[in-house]
Amino acid sequence: MKALREFVDKQKPHFEKGGRFEKLQSTFDAFETFLFVPNKVTTSGAHIRDAIDMKRTMIIVVLALIPPLLFGIWNVGYQHFLSHGMTPDFWPMIGFGLLKVLPIIIVSYVTGLAIEFAFAQARGHEVNEGFLVSGMLIPLVMPPDVPLWMVAIATAFAVIIGKEVFGGTGMNILNPALTARAFLFFAYPSEMSGDNVWIAEKADAYSGATPLGNLLVFDVDKLPTDWSMFLGTIPGSIGETSTIAILIGALVLVATGIGSFRIMASVVAGGLVMGLLFNLWGANEYMNIPAYQHLIMGGFAFGTVYMATDPVSAAQTNRGKLFYGFLIGFVAVLIRVFNPAYPEGMMLAILLMNVFAPLIDHYVIQSNVKKRLKRAKAVAA
Amino acid sequence: MSTVTKIKKGLDIKLIGEAEKTIKDLVTDQFAIKPTDFIGVFPKILVKEGDTVKAGTPIFIDKYRDNIVFTSQVSGTIKEIKRGAKRVLLEIRIEADGKDEAIDFKAEDPKTLNRDKVIQKLLDSGIWPFIRQRPYSVIANPADIPKAIFISTFDTAPLAPDNDLIVHGHGNIFQLGLDALSQLTKGKIHLNIDANATHSKVFTNSKGVQINQFSGPHPAGNVGVQINKIDPLNKGEVIWYLYPQDVLTIGRLFATGKYDATRVLALTGSEVLHPAYYKTKVGAAIEPLVKGNVSDTEKRIISGNVLTGTKIELDGYIGFYHSQVTIIPEGNYYELFGWALPGFNKFSISRTFPTFLFKNKRFRLDTNYHGGERALVMTGQYEKVFPFDIYPMQLLKAIMVEDIDLMENLGIYEVDEEDFALCEVIDTSKTNIQEIVRKGLNLMRKEMS
Numbered sequence: 001m002k003a004l005r006e007f008v009d010k011q012k013p014h015f016e017k018g019g020r021f022e023k024l025q026s027t028f029d030a031f032e033t034f035l036f037v038p039n040k041v042t043t044s045g046a047h048i049r050d051a052i053d054m055k056r057t058m059i060i061v062v063l064a065l066i067p068p069l070l071f072g073i074w075n076v077g078y079q080h081f082l083s084h085g086m087t088p089d090f091w092p093m094i095g096f097g098l099l100k101v102l103p104i105i106i107v108s109y110v111t112g113l114a115i116e117f118a119f120a121q122a123r124g125h126e127v128n129e130g131f132l133v134s135g136m137l138i139p140l141v142m143p144p145d146v147p148l149w150m151v152a153i154a155t156a157f158a159v160i161i162g163k164e165v166f167g168g169t170g171m172n173i174l175n176p177a178l179t180a181r182a183f184l185f186f187a188y189p190s191e192m193s194g195d196n197v198w199i200a201e202k203a204d205a206y207s208g209a210t211p212l213g214n215l216l217v218f219d220v221d222k223l224p225t226d227w228s229m230f231l232g233t234i235p236g237s238i239g240e241t242s243t244i245a246i247l248i249g250a251l252v253l254v255a256t257g258i259g260s261f262r263i264m265a266s267v268v269a270g271g272l273v274m275g276l277l278f279n280l281w282g283a284n285e286y287m288n289i290p291a292y293q294h295l296i297m298g299g300f301a302f303g304t305v306y307m308a309t310d311p312v313s314a315a316q317t318n319r320g321k322l323f324y325g326f327l328i329g330f331v332a333v334l335i336r337v338f339n340p341a342y343p344e345g346m347m348l349a350i351l352l353m354n355v356f357a358p359l360i361d362h363y364v365i366q367s368n369v370k371k372r373l374k375r376a377k378a379v380a381a
Numbered sequence: 382m383s384t385v386t387k388i389k390k391g392l393d394i395k396l397i398g399e400a401e402k403t404i405k406d407l408v409t410d411q412f413a414i415k416p417t418d419f420i421g422v423f424p425k426i427l428v429k430e431g432d433t434v435k436a437g438t439p440i441f442i443d444k445y446r447d448n449i450v451f452t453s454q455v456s457g458t459i460k461e462i463k464r465g466a467k468r469v470l471l472e473i474r475i476e477a478d479g480k481d482e483a484i485d486f487k488a489e490d491p492k493t494l495n496r497d498k499v500i501q502k503l504l505d506s507g508i509w510p511f512i513r514q515r516p517y518s519v520i521a522n523p524a525d526i527p528k529a530i531f532i533s534t535f536d537t538a539p540l541a542p543d544n545d546l547i548v549h550g551h552g553n554i555f556q557l558g559l560d561a562l563s564q565l566t567k568g569k570i571h572l573n574i575d576a577n578a579t580h581s582k583v584f585t586n587s588k589g590v591q592i593n594q595f596s597g598p599h600p601a602g603n604v605g606v607q608i609n610k611i612d613p614l615n616k617g618e619v620i621w622y623l624y625p626q627d628v629l630t631i632g633r634l635f636a637t638g639k640y641d642a643t644r645v646l647a648l649t650g651s652e653v654l655h656p657a658y659y660k661t662k663v664g665a666a667i668e669p670l671v672k673g674n675v676s677d678t679e680k681r682i683i684s685g686n687v688l689t690g691t692k693i694e695l696d697g698y699i700g701f702y703h704s705q706v707t708i709i710p711e712g713n714y715y716e717l718f719g720w721a722l723p724g725f726n727k728f729s730i731s732r733t734f735p736t737f738l739f740k741n742k743r744f745r746l747d748t749n750y751h752g753g754e755r756a757l758v759m760t761g762q763y764e765k766v767f768p769f770d771i772y773p774m775q776l777l778k779a780i781m782v783e784d785i786d787l788m789e790n791l792g793i794y795e796v797d798e799e800d801f802a803l804c805e806v807i808d809t810s811k812t813n814i815q816e817i818v819r820k821g822l823n824l825m826r827k828e829m830s
Contacts (some may be wrong), residue, residue: 053752
């Protein structure tokens, strides 16, 4: 450790102002702080600080993403072989899955981080850790057969238009990973929807429809069992299929206090309420499916745990989070059932509520302001 | 007795180095007054180096409120007038002569005096600066009539001194101080005690005050929290506040006619070998206090507590308002993969470190930031340790953009930087929140005057 530190200290002057590589200061700082927590001490205010920092926060989220990722890798292989009527051992499935998923992850990270570093450099900022999470989220919401160049431009779009134009991590309005997905969804709809994209290198004769795809044409009979939807052995985006893997991730987020349980619970409540309302209405078969099935199909669980809880694009007040979450669940199921063009409502519901989150906060805060003004008036009177 | 106000949000940070409950005498002849202790005061100096002074001799006044006088706490000679950049007055160092001579302001029963007389006496003797006001936490304006006076008798900050011990045996003086204060307001004097920890009869038998009980974690002992729960401040209102030792100082003025600046302070922190209480006077030099009683590591000496105190050097002096000194290790080291390792010794409220499992563990914390400064990404964190009916992050952002109306609407008059100290400690983005809040308060004060 000492030798490493000495090496870093030796290089440091080259990257500081007046040094040979001063233009690369942000890059150097990113690598240095990756290796070492800085030696900066407090000068004003509280003399002691909590051990948590943005790196710790983000690495916990990445950790929470590992279960759906691992399951996704396996499932990509499993679905592929299943469509060809084969049932190989565990490792060939993992091998095939890795072959498909790893390149997507690498492309996402390399593209995103390159842009992040470039922006940090240009602005003279430190490199933000936010993309560590976005870079993992983006592959997990992609169909397994997505072309890599699409991943690259979607990531670039998300980082530049979704985040950096607003000022970087913490300033963005929309969730960057969902921005990437929405971009592909609208720019290349044939690669992002339909029945042919959810299984990698699918056999042509095999139906690759997701549960949501089945329901869209009212094929309720073809719906997989609850158990396989909960377990995740169904076609879908890489990380979204397994509710149980996502629940493990949710447990990590809630136990560490990084993810907002408030939001997760209210999204689920919103989805259930809308599902039950449809049950009451019951105008078609889609409306009649049990409300809980909405929670284990498509991207609902994934969106609830990893996307809706993004603290930057979510509502910021505690009360606001309840409304925000509830409306996401509510609108997601609404879009699913009502809009034939969008089989999955979760992505659009979250993006929509991202936009409305500041408004929700505004009303929550206004009620606090009004209370204060009323109290002042009562005294003055 | 009255009902107990329960504070639920907050955090008790358990540190190593609590003071042993014995009071020793601190022998020193070095004292100082630091104009920088007084927020918003522009000092105009009245003495020069070599002048002899008595306890109660004016040293400087506030240029813009010239009836507010700051006096010497001891008898002796002015040893040095220390200035900093741009000739800012930093310290007026006084060497005590040990004679304890004091100007006689006359011993009187405050009950026989009217408000103006009481105020004049406090102003003349230099005791007035102990009385501060909310909003802004500046020295109270004698022309104001406060709607109430708040005294917090318990301190919930880490390693804070135990006021029960400090006031023990001074019941009559304390009551005399309260009698004087009761002339200053038409409203109530709120004496706030800890429902579980305050046992001293000095507090519980006080007369002419309303005793309020509080329970819960820090910041339950902060006067700002207590005001918020008992009698919240509205725009245009003023509340005065002070602490038990200040009441004793006022009591002694009326009992003896002298400015007796005796203070008991707690020497605390993990780097102190024998943490204990010391009896000295306001503004004592730190060196004799720590000599031979601290560890060999590189240290941070804090006048006050770890949340709100001021960093002082070894040749520095204890602050005017402080009755605690905390000494903790400096944190100027690099830590390899510190953010990724489990961290079995790290303090965090977040449960991302395994130490959250050990609720009663005491920590030896240093001054390291534990990370780089970032944008405000996480939400809902501050609310966990901020027991006001105020949106802390929104208020903070309003201050950052200097939106006066919004700051006012979000409740800036009700808070002080110390109320945000815990938010600052637990903040993932490592923002210097107290500094921002102070800027906001200063801005409001300027706008409102």
